[in-house]
Amino acid sequence: MNELDVLIELARHQPKNIQNASQTMLADLQQRGLVKDDLTLTEAGYAYLEPYRVKRAVLIAAGFGSRMVPLTYTTPKPLIKVHGRRIIETLLDALLAAGIEEIIICRGYLKETFDVLKDKYPMIQFVENPDYASCNNISSIYYCRDYLSQAYILESDLFLYNPDLIRPYEYRTNYISKPVEKTDDWCFDVKGDIIQSVSIGGEHCEQMYGISYWQADDAQKLAEDLKNVFESEDGKNLYWDEVALKVHPEHYTLAVRRVQEGDIIEIDTYDELKAIDHSYQ
Template sequence: MITKREFDMLVLLTETKEVVSQRDMAERLKISAEAVNKTVKELTEKNYCKNGQITQAGLDALEPYRVKRAIFVAAGFGSRMVPITLNTPKPLVRVNGTRIIDTLLDAAVEAGIPEIVIVRGYLGEQFDQLLYKYPNIRFVENPIYNEANNISSAVCVRYLLQNAYVLEADLLLRNKKLIRKYEYETNFLSIPVESTDDWCFATDHNGVITEEKIGGTDCHQMVGISYWSEADGIKLANDLNEVYLSQGGKERYWEQVPLVYKKENYQVHVRECIAEDITEIDTFNELKAIDNRYVTG
């Protein structure tokens, strides 16, 4: 087990082939030079780094934190994007020539995530076209996508959630670095905002989510990308199924299981990004505002 600071420094060392000065480390990690010096000393004593570069032992120490798979929830109809979704699943809609889901898939591939799973339902056979560019994709069918909320998709892949990202497949990702090779802890991507009418999180002073709600002030607006550690992924498999089988369970959103109905079993941290990093296109009018090729006379 390594500390979060040790983790951050080791990951930084994997991202550069050149020796990083301690001043640069302090700037990139946003910590003091004293903290950098202390952490480098600790890592050197553990043989995790030497002369400013990560060792094989350091890489081995990171291995438990390596992301094993990316799971895409892509089964829904996308009713607010009608008419474009009448013939095309929302994740496959092109924005300025690129399919929405490709922005996420490209990031997962570049991060070296070895397994990619897509849960599909509506017009599911159309997702086969992705295999030409991403031949390693595995599909999981959600046969009741039109009878239940997205918790049904999560239940279909509940045994694959350890060391895994779960991504809404209709997000237009602009910052590929948000999808990473290593993750230290269970987290949900979010944007700190002064106020929002959207789904958001309240957090404690440690950045742990204490409440999921619609609308709030001085909160974190939810982004549909999360990561689940090995231990939390195992718990989530059981909790998802229990909530799904309970009265009204089919109407739940999947993330309500760890954040609302079974939140005592989890510590989910927020991972901050900015609004420019990612765009959720909810309606056809929003699509037209981004891509004028959908504007008709």
């Protein structure tokens, strides 16, 4: 845990999350006038964090969700309710709790159904993806490429049980991940906390979740790479993450930010939904 991690947690009034911080580091932060004796931030502490404030969030919500039929015949997957709450609302509420109010939702399939969110979340903006049916999700980020700087990019079908995963400040580009012994899902091979490679399925790896943050310089490179890859012959078939993780990994240094079991639930199929919410049985 470095000093920025400590300051971010204290800014969120979460001193329990800094138990791994050294007393030497805390004493240094106090001596520099950034942290008070009661482990709250001073005005100087908040000013120190301000360059790292998350500016916006882009939510990918354009796809059909074929593995969730029959529900997705009439309702896009992000709008499906789990225990009475829409999946996408767990993300929106967490973003607002972190003070992130510039929220862009990229929609496509049954796009008008997302208008219902405007009643509760009037600040959201919609970007239309006209290619959602013929291209992979790279198309959604292609159409949102002007909004990626200091932004979270989130898949909208993640049910977020721990809203504290969304933070008001981030200091480097990172992907949410969870250490696992084995997975059949997308996963990272990491060295320390830096991503070395990505694959589908692995052992003693980091399972990838569809939440990432992009600092300004990486976002600029990503926007350029996205445009070039998407407009290439085979680029439209890719997942957007593959642009940085597979096509041009040399352009980026990507870290992982680790979460705990149960912080995020990926509900991939109708059977998994029924197992979590018995009202669908």
